[in-house]
Amino acid sequence: MATETSLPLEYSTKQNEMNILGFWIFLGAEIVLFSTLFAGYFVLEGNTANGPAGHEIFIFKDVMIQTFLLLTSSFTCSLAIYQMRNNNVKGLITWLVVTMALGLGFLYMEINEFIHYVHEGATLQTSGFLSSFFTLLGTHGLHVTLGLGWATLLIIQIARRGITPVTARKTFIISLYWHFLDVVWIFIFTFVYLRGLVM
Amino acid sequence: MEKTNKVFPGKLVIGFLLSIVMTVLAAWIALGTDFSKSVIMWMIGALAIFQAGVQLIMFMHINEGKSGMINTINIVYSVFIAAVIVAGSIWILTTGHAAH
Known part of the structure:
Protein backbone atom coordinates (compact mmCIF):
# COMPACT_ATOMS: atom_id res chain seq x y z
CA MET A 1 0.00 0.00 0.00
CA ALA A 2 1.25 3.47 -0.88
CA THR A 3 2.51 5.60 1.96
CA GLU A 4 1.46 9.21 2.27
CA THR A 5 4.63 10.58 0.71
CA SER A 6 4.21 8.50 -2.43
CA LEU A 7 0.69 9.76 -3.15
CA PRO A 8 0.27 11.82 -6.35
CA LEU A 9 0.37 15.61 -6.37
CA GLU A 10 -3.42 16.03 -6.31
CA TYR A 11 -3.51 14.66 -2.74
CA SER A 12 -0.65 16.84 -1.54
CA THR A 13 -2.63 19.27 0.65
CA LYS A 14 -5.37 18.78 3.22
CA GLN A 15 -7.66 21.00 1.14
CA ASN A 16 -7.09 18.83 -1.95
CA GLU A 17 -7.83 15.63 -0.05
CA MET A 18 -11.06 17.11 1.28
CA ASN A 19 -12.10 18.33 -2.18
CA ILE A 20 -11.54 14.92 -3.71
CA LEU A 21 -13.45 13.21 -0.89
CA GLY A 22 -16.23 15.78 -1.31
CA PHE A 23 -16.46 15.01 -4.99
CA TRP A 24 -16.80 11.29 -4.27
CA ILE A 25 -19.71 12.12 -1.96
CA PHE A 26 -21.24 14.22 -4.75
CA LEU A 27 -20.90 11.22 -7.08
CA GLY A 28 -22.78 9.15 -4.50
CA ALA A 29 -25.63 11.67 -4.74
CA GLU A 30 -25.44 11.48 -8.55
CA ILE A 31 -25.82 7.70 -8.39
CA VAL A 32 -29.04 8.19 -6.43
CA LEU A 33 -30.23 10.92 -8.84
CA PHE A 34 -29.77 8.65 -11.84
CA SER A 35 -31.36 5.74 -9.97
CA THR A 36 -34.61 7.73 -9.65
CA LEU A 37 -34.59 8.37 -13.41
CA PHE A 38 -33.91 4.68 -14.09
CA ALA A 39 -36.71 3.73 -11.69
CA GLY A 40 -39.11 6.03 -13.57
CA TYR A 41 -37.99 4.54 -16.86
CA PHE A 42 -38.45 0.92 -15.74
CA VAL A 43 -41.91 1.65 -14.38
CA LEU A 44 -43.02 3.45 -17.56
CA GLU A 45 -41.17 1.56 -20.30
CA GLY A 46 -44.21 -0.57 -21.16
CA ASN A 47 -46.55 2.43 -21.47
CA THR A 48 -46.09 3.16 -25.16
CA ALA A 49 -49.62 4.62 -25.58
CA ASN A 50 -49.87 3.60 -29.26
CA GLY A 51 -46.50 5.26 -29.89
CA PRO A 52 -43.40 3.33 -30.90
CA ALA A 53 -41.71 0.87 -28.51
CA GLY A 54 -37.95 0.78 -27.97
CA HIS A 55 -37.18 -1.98 -30.46
CA GLU A 56 -39.07 -0.07 -33.16
CA ILE A 57 -36.93 3.06 -32.94
CA PHE A 58 -33.53 2.10 -31.47
CA ILE A 59 -30.77 1.81 -34.07
CA PHE A 60 -28.29 -0.78 -32.82
CA LYS A 61 -25.34 0.38 -34.94
CA ASP A 62 -25.61 4.01 -33.76
CA VAL A 63 -25.90 2.92 -30.13
CA MET A 64 -22.71 0.86 -30.48
CA ILE A 65 -20.86 3.82 -32.01
CA GLN A 66 -21.97 6.06 -29.13
CA THR A 67 -20.91 3.42 -26.62
CA PHE A 68 -17.46 3.00 -28.16
CA LEU A 69 -16.96 6.77 -28.34
CA LEU A 70 -17.73 7.14 -24.65
CA LEU A 71 -15.75 4.06 -23.55
CA THR A 72 -12.72 5.27 -25.51
CA SER A 73 -13.06 8.78 -24.08
CA SER A 74 -13.06 7.31 -20.58
CA PHE A 75 -9.82 5.48 -21.45
CA THR A 76 -8.15 8.60 -22.93
CA CYS A 77 -9.21 10.52 -19.81
CA SER A 78 -7.37 7.97 -17.67
CA LEU A 79 -4.33 8.44 -19.95
CA ALA A 80 -4.54 12.20 -19.30
CA ILE A 81 -4.27 11.55 -15.54
CA TYR A 82 -1.41 9.12 -16.21
CA GLN A 83 0.46 11.86 -18.10
CA MET A 84 -0.31 14.36 -15.35
CA ARG A 85 1.24 12.00 -12.79
CA ASN A 86 4.35 11.80 -14.97
CA ASN A 87 4.42 15.60 -14.84
CA ASN A 88 3.92 15.86 -18.61
CA VAL A 89 1.80 18.98 -19.30
CA LYS A 90 1.78 18.49 -23.05
CA GLY A 91 0.65 14.87 -22.74
CA LEU A 92 -2.00 15.86 -20.21
CA ILE A 93 -3.51 18.57 -22.44
CA THR A 94 -3.29 16.37 -25.55
CA TRP A 95 -5.23 13.51 -23.96
CA LEU A 96 -7.77 15.91 -22.44
CA VAL A 97 -8.40 17.37 -25.89
CA VAL A 98 -8.77 13.86 -27.36
CA THR A 99 -11.20 13.03 -24.55
CA MET A 100 -13.25 16.13 -25.31
CA ALA A 101 -13.26 15.39 -29.05
CA LEU A 102 -14.65 11.91 -28.36
CA GLY A 103 -17.21 13.39 -25.95
CA LEU A 104 -18.23 15.88 -28.60
CA GLY A 105 -18.61 13.04 -31.11
CA PHE A 106 -20.85 11.22 -28.64
CA LEU A 107 -22.97 14.32 -28.12
CA TYR A 108 -23.30 14.86 -31.88
CA MET A 109 -24.52 11.27 -32.32
CA GLU A 110 -26.97 11.60 -29.42
CA ILE A 111 -28.48 14.86 -30.67
CA ASN A 112 -28.86 13.36 -34.16
CA GLU A 113 -30.51 10.34 -32.59
CA PHE A 114 -33.03 12.52 -30.75
CA ILE A 115 -33.79 14.54 -33.91
CA HIS A 116 -34.29 11.27 -35.79
CA TYR A 117 -36.73 10.03 -33.12
CA VAL A 118 -38.73 13.25 -33.21
CA HIS A 119 -39.02 12.98 -37.01
CA GLU A 120 -40.29 9.42 -36.52
CA GLY A 121 -43.04 10.82 -34.29
CA ALA A 122 -41.38 9.72 -31.04
CA THR A 123 -41.37 12.89 -28.92
CA LEU A 124 -41.23 13.72 -25.23
CA GLN A 125 -45.03 14.03 -25.22
CA THR A 126 -45.80 10.82 -27.10
CA SER A 127 -45.90 8.32 -24.25
CA GLY A 128 -44.77 7.53 -20.72
CA PHE A 129 -42.02 5.37 -22.18
CA LEU A 130 -40.65 8.23 -24.31
CA SER A 131 -41.03 10.88 -21.59
CA SER A 132 -38.95 8.81 -19.18
CA PHE A 133 -36.54 7.80 -21.96
CA PHE A 134 -35.80 11.39 -22.98
CA THR A 135 -35.56 12.50 -19.36
CA LEU A 136 -33.02 9.82 -18.49
CA LEU A 137 -30.95 10.16 -21.67
CA GLY A 138 -31.27 13.94 -21.68
CA THR A 139 -29.99 14.21 -18.11
CA HIS A 140 -26.96 12.12 -19.04
CA GLY A 141 -26.39 14.17 -22.22
CA LEU A 142 -26.65 17.39 -20.20
CA HIS A 143 -23.97 16.07 -17.85
CA VAL A 144 -21.72 15.34 -20.84
CA THR A 145 -22.32 18.87 -22.19
CA LEU A 146 -21.46 20.39 -18.81
CA GLY A 147 -18.34 18.25 -18.63
CA LEU A 148 -17.18 19.56 -22.01
CA GLY A 149 -17.55 23.19 -20.91
CA TRP A 150 -15.82 22.43 -17.60
CA ALA A 151 -12.93 20.66 -19.38
CA THR A 152 -12.48 23.60 -21.78
CA LEU A 153 -12.07 26.03 -18.89
CA LEU A 154 -9.72 23.65 -17.09
CA ILE A 155 -7.49 23.18 -20.16
CA ILE A 156 -7.10 26.97 -20.40
CA GLN A 157 -6.07 27.06 -16.74
CA ILE A 158 -3.58 24.19 -17.13
CA ALA A 159 -2.08 25.88 -20.21
CA ARG A 160 -1.54 29.07 -18.19
CA ARG A 161 -0.42 27.67 -14.84
CA GLY A 162 0.99 24.24 -15.61
CA ILE A 163 0.61 21.26 -13.28
CA THR A 164 0.32 22.62 -9.73
CA PRO A 165 -1.35 21.04 -6.67
CA VAL A 166 -4.47 23.08 -7.53
CA THR A 167 -4.71 22.26 -11.25
CA ALA A 168 -3.76 18.61 -10.56
CA ARG A 169 -6.61 18.35 -8.06
CA LYS A 170 -9.09 19.98 -10.46
CA THR A 171 -8.02 17.70 -13.29
CA PHE A 172 -8.30 14.60 -11.13
CA ILE A 173 -11.81 15.62 -10.06
CA ILE A 174 -13.01 16.16 -13.63
CA SER A 175 -11.59 12.74 -14.51
CA LEU A 176 -13.75 11.22 -11.76
CA TYR A 177 -16.77 13.03 -13.22
CA TRP A 178 -16.02 11.83 -16.74
CA HIS A 179 -15.54 8.17 -15.73
CA PHE A 180 -18.75 8.39 -13.74
CA LEU A 181 -20.65 9.49 -16.87
CA ASP A 182 -19.25 6.45 -18.64
CA VAL A 183 -20.53 4.23 -15.81
CA VAL A 184 -24.00 5.74 -16.17
CA TRP A 185 -23.84 5.14 -19.92
CA ILE A 186 -22.95 1.45 -19.40
CA PHE A 187 -26.23 1.09 -17.50
CA ILE A 188 -28.17 3.06 -20.13
CA PHE A 189 -26.62 0.89 -22.85
CA THR A 190 -27.53 -2.31 -21.02
CA PHE A 191 -30.87 -1.54 -19.43
CA VAL A 192 -32.37 0.86 -21.96
CA TYR A 193 -30.97 -0.05 -25.38
CA LEU A 194 -30.09 -3.75 -25.14
CA ARG A 195 -33.12 -4.45 -22.96
CA GLY A 196 -35.32 -2.48 -25.37
CA LEU A 197 -33.97 -4.43 -28.35
CA VAL A 198 -34.38 -7.81 -26.62
CA MET A 199 -37.94 -7.22 -25.38
CA MET B 1 5.13 13.49 -7.00
CA HIS B 61 -8.65 4.73 -8.37
CA ILE B 62 -11.40 4.47 -5.75
CA ASN B 63 -9.02 2.92 -3.17
CA GLU B 64 -6.42 5.62 -3.50
CA GLY B 65 -5.47 8.17 -0.87
CA LYS B 66 -6.22 8.33 2.83
CA SER B 67 -9.98 8.41 2.17
CA GLY B 68 -9.96 5.27 0.02
CA MET B 69 -12.02 3.27 2.50
CA ILE B 70 -14.48 6.14 3.02
CA ASN B 71 -14.90 6.46 -0.77
CA THR B 72 -15.64 2.77 -1.07
CA ILE B 73 -18.17 2.76 1.78
CA ASN B 74 -19.83 5.89 0.37
CA ILE B 75 -20.20 4.40 -3.13
CA VAL B 76 -21.40 1.01 -1.84
CA TYR B 77 -24.00 2.80 0.30
CA SER B 78 -25.13 4.93 -2.68
CA VAL B 79 -25.46 1.81 -4.83
CA PHE B 80 -27.55 0.22 -2.07
CA ILE B 81 -29.88 3.26 -1.97
CA ALA B 82 -30.06 3.21 -5.78
CA ALA B 83 -30.97 -0.49 -5.78
CA VAL B 84 -33.70 0.11 -3.18
CA ILE B 85 -35.14 3.00 -5.21
CA VAL B 86 -35.15 1.06 -8.49
CA ALA B 87 -36.28 -2.33 -7.17
CA GLY B 88 -38.75 -0.75 -4.73
CA SER B 89 -40.33 1.47 -7.40
CA ILE B 90 -40.75 -1.42 -9.82
CA TRP B 91 -42.16 -3.64 -7.07
CA ILE B 92 -44.67 -1.11 -5.77
CA LEU B 93 -45.80 0.19 -9.15
CA THR B 94 -46.11 -3.08 -11.03
CA THR B 95 -47.51 -5.54 -8.50
CA GLY B 96 -50.92 -3.95 -8.56
CA HIS B 97 -51.17 -2.22 -5.18
CA ALA B 98 -50.82 1.17 -6.85
CA ALA B 99 -51.95 0.17 -10.32
CA HIS B 100 -55.56 -0.46 -9.32
Whole structure:
Protein backbone atom coordinates (compact mmCIF):
# COMPACT_ATOMS: atom_id res chain seq x y z
CA MET A 1 0.00 0.00 0.00
CA ALA A 2 1.25 3.47 -0.88
CA THR A 3 2.51 5.60 1.96
CA GLU A 4 1.46 9.21 2.27
CA THR A 5 4.63 10.58 0.71
CA SER A 6 4.21 8.50 -2.43
CA LEU A 7 0.69 9.76 -3.15
CA PRO A 8 0.27 11.82 -6.35
CA LEU A 9 0.37 15.61 -6.37
CA GLU A 10 -3.42 16.03 -6.31
CA TYR A 11 -3.51 14.66 -2.74
CA SER A 12 -0.65 16.84 -1.54
CA THR A 13 -2.63 19.27 0.65
CA LYS A 14 -5.37 18.78 3.22
CA GLN A 15 -7.66 21.00 1.14
CA ASN A 16 -7.09 18.83 -1.95
CA GLU A 17 -7.83 15.63 -0.05
CA MET A 18 -11.06 17.11 1.28
CA ASN A 19 -12.10 18.33 -2.18
CA ILE A 20 -11.54 14.92 -3.71
CA LEU A 21 -13.45 13.21 -0.89
CA GLY A 22 -16.23 15.78 -1.31
CA PHE A 23 -16.46 15.01 -4.99
CA TRP A 24 -16.80 11.29 -4.27
CA ILE A 25 -19.71 12.12 -1.96
CA PHE A 26 -21.24 14.22 -4.75
CA LEU A 27 -20.90 11.22 -7.08
CA GLY A 28 -22.78 9.15 -4.50
CA ALA A 29 -25.63 11.67 -4.74
CA GLU A 30 -25.44 11.48 -8.55
CA ILE A 31 -25.82 7.70 -8.39
CA VAL A 32 -29.04 8.19 -6.43
CA LEU A 33 -30.23 10.92 -8.84
CA PHE A 34 -29.77 8.65 -11.84
CA SER A 35 -31.36 5.74 -9.97
CA THR A 36 -34.61 7.73 -9.65
CA LEU A 37 -34.59 8.37 -13.41
CA PHE A 38 -33.91 4.68 -14.09
CA ALA A 39 -36.71 3.73 -11.69
CA GLY A 40 -39.11 6.03 -13.57
CA TYR A 41 -37.99 4.54 -16.86
CA PHE A 42 -38.45 0.92 -15.74
CA VAL A 43 -41.91 1.65 -14.38
CA LEU A 44 -43.02 3.45 -17.56
CA GLU A 45 -41.17 1.56 -20.30
CA GLY A 46 -44.21 -0.57 -21.16
CA ASN A 47 -46.55 2.43 -21.47
CA THR A 48 -46.09 3.16 -25.16
CA ALA A 49 -49.62 4.62 -25.58
CA ASN A 50 -49.87 3.60 -29.26
CA GLY A 51 -46.50 5.26 -29.89
CA PRO A 52 -43.40 3.33 -30.90
CA ALA A 53 -41.71 0.87 -28.51
CA GLY A 54 -37.95 0.78 -27.97
CA HIS A 55 -37.18 -1.98 -30.46
CA GLU A 56 -39.07 -0.07 -33.16
CA ILE A 57 -36.93 3.06 -32.94
CA PHE A 58 -33.53 2.10 -31.47
CA ILE A 59 -30.77 1.81 -34.07
CA PHE A 60 -28.29 -0.78 -32.82
CA LYS A 61 -25.34 0.38 -34.94
CA ASP A 62 -25.61 4.01 -33.76
CA VAL A 63 -25.90 2.92 -30.13
CA MET A 64 -22.71 0.86 -30.48
CA ILE A 65 -20.86 3.82 -32.01
CA GLN A 66 -21.97 6.06 -29.13
CA THR A 67 -20.91 3.42 -26.62
CA PHE A 68 -17.46 3.00 -28.16
CA LEU A 69 -16.96 6.77 -28.34
CA LEU A 70 -17.73 7.14 -24.65
CA LEU A 71 -15.75 4.06 -23.55
CA THR A 72 -12.72 5.27 -25.51
CA SER A 73 -13.06 8.78 -24.08
CA SER A 74 -13.06 7.31 -20.58
CA PHE A 75 -9.82 5.48 -21.45
CA THR A 76 -8.15 8.60 -22.93
CA CYS A 77 -9.21 10.52 -19.81
CA SER A 78 -7.37 7.97 -17.67
CA LEU A 79 -4.33 8.44 -19.95
CA ALA A 80 -4.54 12.20 -19.30
CA ILE A 81 -4.27 11.55 -15.54
CA TYR A 82 -1.41 9.12 -16.21
CA GLN A 83 0.46 11.86 -18.10
CA MET A 84 -0.31 14.36 -15.35
CA ARG A 85 1.24 12.00 -12.79
CA ASN A 86 4.35 11.80 -14.97
CA ASN A 87 4.42 15.60 -14.84
CA ASN A 88 3.92 15.86 -18.61
CA VAL A 89 1.80 18.98 -19.30
CA LYS A 90 1.78 18.49 -23.05
CA GLY A 91 0.65 14.87 -22.74
CA LEU A 92 -2.00 15.86 -20.21
CA ILE A 93 -3.51 18.57 -22.44
CA THR A 94 -3.29 16.37 -25.55
CA TRP A 95 -5.23 13.51 -23.96
CA LEU A 96 -7.77 15.91 -22.44
CA VAL A 97 -8.40 17.37 -25.89
CA VAL A 98 -8.77 13.86 -27.36
CA THR A 99 -11.20 13.03 -24.55
CA MET A 100 -13.25 16.13 -25.31
CA ALA A 101 -13.26 15.39 -29.05
CA LEU A 102 -14.65 11.91 -28.36
CA GLY A 103 -17.21 13.39 -25.95
CA LEU A 104 -18.23 15.88 -28.60
CA GLY A 105 -18.61 13.04 -31.11
CA PHE A 106 -20.85 11.22 -28.64
CA LEU A 107 -22.97 14.32 -28.12
CA TYR A 108 -23.30 14.86 -31.88
CA MET A 109 -24.52 11.27 -32.32
CA GLU A 110 -26.97 11.60 -29.42
CA ILE A 111 -28.48 14.86 -30.67
CA ASN A 112 -28.86 13.36 -34.16
CA GLU A 113 -30.51 10.34 -32.59
CA PHE A 114 -33.03 12.52 -30.75
CA ILE A 115 -33.79 14.54 -33.91
CA HIS A 116 -34.29 11.27 -35.79
CA TYR A 117 -36.73 10.03 -33.12
CA VAL A 118 -38.73 13.25 -33.21
CA HIS A 119 -39.02 12.98 -37.01
CA GLU A 120 -40.29 9.42 -36.52
CA GLY A 121 -43.04 10.82 -34.29
CA ALA A 122 -41.38 9.72 -31.04
CA THR A 123 -41.37 12.89 -28.92
CA LEU A 124 -41.23 13.72 -25.23
CA GLN A 125 -45.03 14.03 -25.22
CA THR A 126 -45.80 10.82 -27.10
CA SER A 127 -45.90 8.32 -24.25
CA GLY A 128 -44.77 7.53 -20.72
CA PHE A 129 -42.02 5.37 -22.18
CA LEU A 130 -40.65 8.23 -24.31
CA SER A 131 -41.03 10.88 -21.59
CA SER A 132 -38.95 8.81 -19.18
CA PHE A 133 -36.54 7.80 -21.96
CA PHE A 134 -35.80 11.39 -22.98
CA THR A 135 -35.56 12.50 -19.36
CA LEU A 136 -33.02 9.82 -18.49
CA LEU A 137 -30.95 10.16 -21.67
CA GLY A 138 -31.27 13.94 -21.68
CA THR A 139 -29.99 14.21 -18.11
CA HIS A 140 -26.96 12.12 -19.04
CA GLY A 141 -26.39 14.17 -22.22
CA LEU A 142 -26.65 17.39 -20.20
CA HIS A 143 -23.97 16.07 -17.85
CA VAL A 144 -21.72 15.34 -20.84
CA THR A 145 -22.32 18.87 -22.19
CA LEU A 146 -21.46 20.39 -18.81
CA GLY A 147 -18.34 18.25 -18.63
CA LEU A 148 -17.18 19.56 -22.01
CA GLY A 149 -17.55 23.19 -20.91
CA TRP A 150 -15.82 22.43 -17.60
CA ALA A 151 -12.93 20.66 -19.38
CA THR A 152 -12.48 23.60 -21.78
CA LEU A 153 -12.07 26.03 -18.89
CA LEU A 154 -9.72 23.65 -17.09
CA ILE A 155 -7.49 23.18 -20.16
CA ILE A 156 -7.10 26.97 -20.40
CA GLN A 157 -6.07 27.06 -16.74
CA ILE A 158 -3.58 24.19 -17.13
CA ALA A 159 -2.08 25.88 -20.21
CA ARG A 160 -1.54 29.07 -18.19
CA ARG A 161 -0.42 27.67 -14.84
CA GLY A 162 0.99 24.24 -15.61
CA ILE A 163 0.61 21.26 -13.28
CA THR A 164 0.32 22.62 -9.73
CA PRO A 165 -1.35 21.04 -6.67
CA VAL A 166 -4.47 23.08 -7.53
CA THR A 167 -4.71 22.26 -11.25
CA ALA A 168 -3.76 18.61 -10.56
CA ARG A 169 -6.61 18.35 -8.06
CA LYS A 170 -9.09 19.98 -10.46
CA THR A 171 -8.02 17.70 -13.29
CA PHE A 172 -8.30 14.60 -11.13
CA ILE A 173 -11.81 15.62 -10.06
CA ILE A 174 -13.01 16.16 -13.63
CA SER A 175 -11.59 12.74 -14.51
CA LEU A 176 -13.75 11.22 -11.76
CA TYR A 177 -16.77 13.03 -13.22
CA TRP A 178 -16.02 11.83 -16.74
CA HIS A 179 -15.54 8.17 -15.73
CA PHE A 180 -18.75 8.39 -13.74
CA LEU A 181 -20.65 9.49 -16.87
CA ASP A 182 -19.25 6.45 -18.64
CA VAL A 183 -20.53 4.23 -15.81
CA VAL A 184 -24.00 5.74 -16.17
CA TRP A 185 -23.84 5.14 -19.92
CA ILE A 186 -22.95 1.45 -19.40
CA PHE A 187 -26.23 1.09 -17.50
CA ILE A 188 -28.17 3.06 -20.13
CA PHE A 189 -26.62 0.89 -22.85
CA THR A 190 -27.53 -2.31 -21.02
CA PHE A 191 -30.87 -1.54 -19.43
CA VAL A 192 -32.37 0.86 -21.96
CA TYR A 193 -30.97 -0.05 -25.38
CA LEU A 194 -30.09 -3.75 -25.14
CA ARG A 195 -33.12 -4.45 -22.96
CA GLY A 196 -35.32 -2.48 -25.37
CA LEU A 197 -33.97 -4.43 -28.35
CA VAL A 198 -34.38 -7.81 -26.62
CA MET A 199 -37.94 -7.22 -25.38
CA MET B 1 5.13 13.49 -7.00
CA GLU B 2 4.65 9.84 -7.78
CA LYS B 3 7.64 8.29 -9.46
CA THR B 4 5.91 6.62 -12.37
CA ASN B 5 8.73 5.90 -14.73
CA LYS B 6 6.81 3.32 -16.71
CA VAL B 7 6.21 4.53 -20.25
CA PHE B 8 3.35 2.16 -20.90
CA PRO B 9 0.18 2.39 -18.77
CA GLY B 10 -0.52 -1.35 -18.76
CA LYS B 11 -3.26 -1.31 -16.12
CA LEU B 12 -5.25 1.30 -18.03
CA VAL B 13 -4.95 -0.58 -21.33
CA ILE B 14 -6.19 -3.75 -19.62
CA GLY B 15 -9.14 -1.81 -18.17
CA PHE B 16 -9.99 -0.44 -21.59
CA LEU B 17 -9.76 -3.85 -23.29
CA LEU B 18 -11.92 -5.39 -20.53
CA SER B 19 -14.62 -2.77 -21.03
CA ILE B 20 -14.60 -3.24 -24.82
CA VAL B 21 -14.78 -7.04 -24.47
CA MET B 22 -17.62 -6.85 -21.94
CA THR B 23 -19.58 -4.40 -24.10
CA VAL B 24 -19.27 -6.56 -27.21
CA LEU B 25 -20.07 -9.68 -25.19
CA ALA B 26 -23.21 -8.04 -23.73
CA ALA B 27 -24.36 -6.97 -27.20
CA TRP B 28 -23.75 -10.46 -28.58
CA ILE B 29 -25.58 -12.16 -25.68
CA ALA B 30 -28.53 -9.79 -26.13
CA LEU B 31 -28.87 -9.99 -29.91
CA GLY B 32 -26.93 -13.05 -31.07
CA THR B 33 -28.06 -15.83 -28.72
CA ASP B 34 -31.33 -17.66 -28.10
CA PHE B 35 -31.39 -17.50 -24.31
CA SER B 36 -34.67 -16.52 -22.68
CA LYS B 37 -35.17 -12.82 -22.02
CA SER B 38 -34.72 -13.09 -18.27
CA VAL B 39 -31.49 -15.09 -18.65
CA ILE B 40 -30.20 -12.46 -21.07
CA MET B 41 -31.05 -9.63 -18.67
CA TRP B 42 -29.29 -11.37 -15.76
CA MET B 43 -26.17 -11.97 -17.83
CA ILE B 44 -25.87 -8.51 -19.38
CA GLY B 45 -26.81 -6.92 -16.04
CA ALA B 46 -23.92 -8.77 -14.39
CA LEU B 47 -21.60 -7.62 -17.19
CA ALA B 48 -22.69 -4.00 -16.64
CA ILE B 49 -21.88 -4.27 -12.92
CA PHE B 50 -18.45 -5.79 -13.66
CA GLN B 51 -17.76 -3.01 -16.13
CA ALA B 52 -18.73 -0.35 -13.59
CA GLY B 53 -16.29 -2.05 -11.20
CA VAL B 54 -13.51 -1.85 -13.79
CA GLN B 55 -14.12 1.89 -14.18
CA LEU B 56 -14.21 2.49 -10.42
CA ILE B 57 -11.10 0.50 -9.57
CA MET B 58 -8.86 0.82 -12.63
CA PHE B 59 -9.77 4.28 -13.93
CA MET B 60 -11.13 6.16 -10.92
CA HIS B 61 -8.65 4.73 -8.37
CA ILE B 62 -11.40 4.47 -5.75
CA ASN B 63 -9.02 2.92 -3.17
CA GLU B 64 -6.42 5.62 -3.50
CA GLY B 65 -5.47 8.17 -0.87
CA LYS B 66 -6.22 8.33 2.83
CA SER B 67 -9.98 8.41 2.17
CA GLY B 68 -9.96 5.27 0.02
CA MET B 69 -12.02 3.27 2.50
CA ILE B 70 -14.48 6.14 3.02
CA ASN B 71 -14.90 6.46 -0.77
CA THR B 72 -15.64 2.77 -1.07
CA ILE B 73 -18.17 2.76 1.78
CA ASN B 74 -19.83 5.89 0.37
CA ILE B 75 -20.20 4.40 -3.13
CA VAL B 76 -21.40 1.01 -1.84
CA TYR B 77 -24.00 2.80 0.30
CA SER B 78 -25.13 4.93 -2.68
CA VAL B 79 -25.46 1.81 -4.83
CA PHE B 80 -27.55 0.22 -2.07
CA ILE B 81 -29.88 3.26 -1.97
CA ALA B 82 -30.06 3.21 -5.78
CA ALA B 83 -30.97 -0.49 -5.78
CA VAL B 84 -33.70 0.11 -3.18
CA ILE B 85 -35.14 3.00 -5.21
CA VAL B 86 -35.15 1.06 -8.49
CA ALA B 87 -36.28 -2.33 -7.17
CA GLY B 88 -38.75 -0.75 -4.73
CA SER B 89 -40.33 1.47 -7.40
CA ILE B 90 -40.75 -1.42 -9.82
CA TRP B 91 -42.16 -3.64 -7.07
CA ILE B 92 -44.67 -1.11 -5.77
CA LEU B 93 -45.80 0.19 -9.15
CA THR B 94 -46.11 -3.08 -11.03
CA THR B 95 -47.51 -5.54 -8.50
CA GLY B 96 -50.92 -3.95 -8.56
CA HIS B 97 -51.17 -2.22 -5.18
CA ALA B 98 -50.82 1.17 -6.85
CA ALA B 99 -51.95 0.17 -10.32
CA HIS B 100 -55.56 -0.46 -9.32
